[in-house]
Amino acid sequence: MPLVTTTRTGLVDQVIAQMRELVTSGEWPLGQRIPPEAELVNALGVGRNTVREAVRALAHAGLLEVRQGDGTFVRATSELSGAVRRLCDSELRQVLEVRRALEVESARLAATARTETDVDELREILDAREAAIHERDRERMIEHDSLFHLRLVGASHNPALVELYQGISEAVRSSIASTVDSDTPPEQAVSHTDLLNAVRDGDPATAAAEAGGFLEELLTQIGRNDEADPVH
Template structure:
């Protein structure tokens, strides 16, 4: 890592904050295993009980997941995101439904409020996404897909909407990864229509484009359950 050596007062709280910071800054990425207990004890200069209490607290908050015999893994970047992940669990339909609610309005507002600088960012991220998906580098592609949708939400210039969506980042990434894993032919969904609508400041078309591919996935799920 390494973590800074803690002071001798409020050790558990200090360890929690340092671990939280490592997660928030992506030093410890979602899905990755964090350092082992002995490594944390050495890095922090605290006892095992202090480390265990901190891990327990962050696991309870939804940021970490302790897997018996396998280690401790980063589950979410914030308590809000962790709570959302517990709420929707692994049910893809629920994730897609929540995404649709937020992304449709986000796209509509983005078409009205985006700046030229934000438009350039959207174009660059979408280009990187398409190249990764076409090369079947799905790990990078999924990250770029989530980055693109997050950038669209920022273009809305609605702080609350953006923060709500940010809390869903890990859930969105997981839903995209699940879609890619279960239906590789859906990996490179064409988002150029959405980008064109935002570029041309057409809110209704942007909303329709945002809803389109999610509605298609939801319809496929309904058919598979029929």
């Protein structure tokens, strides 16, 4: 989607609208850096101050993130996702609690709303995750585990849930990275096979229980660690 030169009325609002559309449409993908200021100035036909004000507004809304010396990056795909992201930029326990709320309900819905394509794609991702576990490839395991949970939420076919979950996708990935130990023997690693089977078989209760079970274990472990090493 090309940028279009704006008219001379409501410049900031017009620039904000165009940049928001580029974000929400995926033309500027989540996590990627947007064009530099000089390029935006030329493409939009406005001054630097107008571009800067638009960037500040979108950063305040949570869609963009300005990293000094590195550029401006897409942080969320909507104001709603941005708000959820801000709420989840906190400690691991809180992120896991939010994940539990969203993933349990998503699994329950996915068990009745999933399509054959959903199940096939989830199986493919899960197979890649299992291969990464057996190969002790930590980065690939994190990548495919994150993708599995995101795709499972997508299988709920509930746009609001998907939007909320996409908003915390980076926080989810960070929480997975914080709880993955490449030294754990493959046979002791968390398995999502029963979760996928419950979704495939149309069993909402089991799907919800499987989705919440491993998160409950992680939260319990964090609680034990907090008790053993209290913060004063």
